[in-house]
Amino acid sequence: MTQNLHVKFCGLRSTQDIAAAAAAGARYVGFVFFEKSPRHVTIDQAAELAIEVPMGLCKVALTVNADDAFLDALTAAVPIDMLQLHGKETPKRVAEVKARYGLPVMKAVGVADPDDLPQIDAYMAVADQILIDAKPPKGAALPGGNGLSFDWRLIADRTWDKPWMLAGGLTPDNVAQAARMTGARQVDVSSGVESAPGVKDAGLIAAFGNAAKV
Numbered sequence: 001m002t003q004n005l006h007v008k009f010c011g012l013r014s015t016q017d018i019a020a021a022a023a024a025g026a027r028y029v030g031f032v033f034f035e036k037s038p039r040h041v042t043i044d045q046a047a048e049l050a051i052e053v054p055m056g057l058c059k060v061a062l063t064v065n066a067d068d069a070f071l072d073a074l075t076a077a078v079p080i081d082m083l084q085l086h087g088k089e090t091p092k093r094v095a096e097v098k099a100r101y102g103l104p105v106m107k108a109v110g111v112a113d114p115d116d117l118p119q120i121d122a123y124m125a126v127a128d129q130i131l132i133d134a135k136p137p138k139g140a141a142l143p144g145g146n147g148l149s150f151d152w153r154l155i156a157d158r159t160w161d162k163p164w165m166l167a168g169g170l171t172p173d174n175v176a177q178a179a180r181m182t183g184a185r186q187v188d189v190s191s192g193v194e195s196a197p198g199v200k201d202a203g204l205i206a207a208f209g210n211a212a213k214v
C-alpha cells in the first residue's frame, strides 16, 4: 500500500509553480520572505499568488528573524495558514508569534551534528511543527534553501510526538531513501526541484511528487 509523504514545495514564485505543486500532490506551498534569497517574494506578490492556491493546501510564509511590524503587514495582506520561522528566533519568540497571530508556527532547526539535536526538543515544546533542516555552512548567504543534506543517521532512531518535516538537499532521487532512513512522513524541498536558483522546474516538481509516493 502506498502512503504518500506530505510534501511542502518551498520558494514558489509564480502561478505556474503553484499549479505544478498542486498537480504533484503538495500538502504545503511555501513563500519565502527574505530579500537576499533568489526565491524572495514581496507581500504584494504573495497576496496575488495566495489567491491561486487551491483550497485545502496549506500556505506557509517563511520569514527570518521578522519583527512584529513585518509580520503584522504580512498577515494582514496575505491569507496564510502557517508561519515558518527560519532564523535565530528563540523559543520565547516562537511562543510570542504563535500567541500574537493565532496561526500554527513551524520552527526550522538546523542540524549538522549530534550537538544540534537538543534544539529540536526545545522547540517542540513551543512550536506546532519542526522543520529539521541541514544547518547552513558558516558564511552561507542563506539560512536555508542551500540544497545541502545533513547526515540522516543522526535522527534515524528518534521519534517525536509533534509533527515534523525533513528538509535539506532532498531531490526526486533521494527523497524515498531519506524518508526510509529517518522515518519522516513529511518532507520539504526547494533547490531539488529547480533548474537554477529560484527557478522551479515543473518536471522536477512532478518527479518529486511521484517519488514521495512511498
Ligand SMILES: O=C(O)c1ccccc1NCC(=O)[C@H](O)[C@H](O)COP(=O)(O)O
Pocket (backbone or CB within 6 Å): 010, 011, 030, 032, 034, 037, 038, 039, 040, 062, 064, 086, 133, 142, 143, 144, 145, 146, 147, 148, 167, 168, 169, 170, 188, 189, 190, 191, 192
Ligand atoms: O529557500 C530559501 O531561499 C530560504 C531563504 C532563507 C531562509 C530559508 C530558506 N529556505 C528554507 C526552506 O524551507 C527550504 O525549503 C529548506 O531549507 C530546504 O531547502 P533545499 O535544501 O534547497 O531543498
